[in-house]
Amino acid sequence: MSLRLAILDLDGTVYRGSEPVEGAAEAVARLLQSGVLIRYLTNNSAARPAEVAAKLTRMGIPAExxxxIGTGPAALQRAAELGLRRPLIVGEPGLLESAAEAGFHDPGETxxxxxxxxxxxxxxxxLDRALQAGLTGGPWIATNRDGTYPREGGRVEPGAGAIVGAIAAALGREPDEVIGKPEPTLILGLLNSLGIRPDEAIVVGDRPDTDLEAGRRAGVPTWLVLTGVQKSAIPGQPGSPDLIGLVDSLA
Ligand SMILES: [Mg+2]
Structure with missing residues (x-):
């Protein structure tokens, strides 16, 4: 097995809310010992990489x-590439702070x-401010379209996709670009920056419709874990109950 890179989803794969998924710390440590690079790819736009790494470290899960790789910073980078200076940002404080640090201006009324x-x-x-911003005709970049995301105790809460749905209903159009999974954009960028071929990597996640679909679109093998949204194995889809099963299959 020539695995060089494991691209792991976070919510429902490595942790659920503030709880680590059982076995995740051991699995990541064993992958690293085998010389496999780890990258955490999350559709969550709220948390900043340093904060996510600190949270993982507190859980005993190796992280830097x-x-x-989060969709918030990637959305800001894409906005800069498109020449945006003062986009309206619907997001959590972390994303707003990142935008200010990246040099974006307060959108005000324009x-x-x-x-x-x-x-x-x-x-x-x-919702009204987002509608008015959308009506100006500027581009709409969505971090992701997840309808829900998993929290502690098996509970799910409304995700960024629910907000996209509300704005799209008001505006009468869909986002111009979606950054997160199932789009392969972040995975392809990661492979390119690390100089790793698709067949030398694996995409691991709990959601067939986002994590695994993104891997497929990027041409990367996929692995399903059952610690999040998807509760049962899917015929023909490689996977295991949790991350330990992945590591065992590589041994
Ligand atoms: Mg997940």
């Missing part, structure tokens, strides 16, 4: 900030685009 991520204070006033 550079190993964490936003030149729209960026949407998870936003747990989303309300009618924000």
């Amino acid at each position: 900030a550079e190993w964490v 936003p030149d685009g729209l960026i949407t991520g998870i936003c747990r204070t989303f309300d009618y006033r924000m």
Whole structure:
């Protein structure tokens, strides 16, 4: 087995909310011992890489900030590439702070685009601001379209896709670009930057419709774990109950 890179989903694969998934710390440590690079790829736009790495470290799961690839920073990078200066950002404080640090200006009454991520204070006033920003005709970049995301104790909460749905209903159109899984954009960028071929990597996650679909679109083998959204094995889809099963299969 010539595995060089494991691209791991976070929510439902490595942790659930504030709880580590059982076996995740051991599995990641064993992959690293085998010389496999680890990258954490999350559709969650809220948390910043350094904060995610610190959370993983507190859980005993090996992590560095550079190993964490989130859709929030990637959405901001894409907005900069498109020449946006003052997009309206619907998101959590972490994303707003990252935007300010990246040099984006307060949109005021004249936003030149729209960026949407998870936003747990989303309300009618924000929906109206997003509608007005969308009506200006600037690009709309969505971090992801996940309808829900897993929390502690098997509970799910509304995801960024639910917010996309509300704005799309008001605006009468869909986002111009979606950054996160199932789009292969982040995976292809990662392989390119590390100089690793698709067949030397594996994409691991708990959601067939996002994690595994993104891997397929990037041409990377996929592995399903049953610690998150998907509760049962899928015929023909490689996988195991948890991450330990992946490591055991490589041994
Ligand atoms: Mg997940």
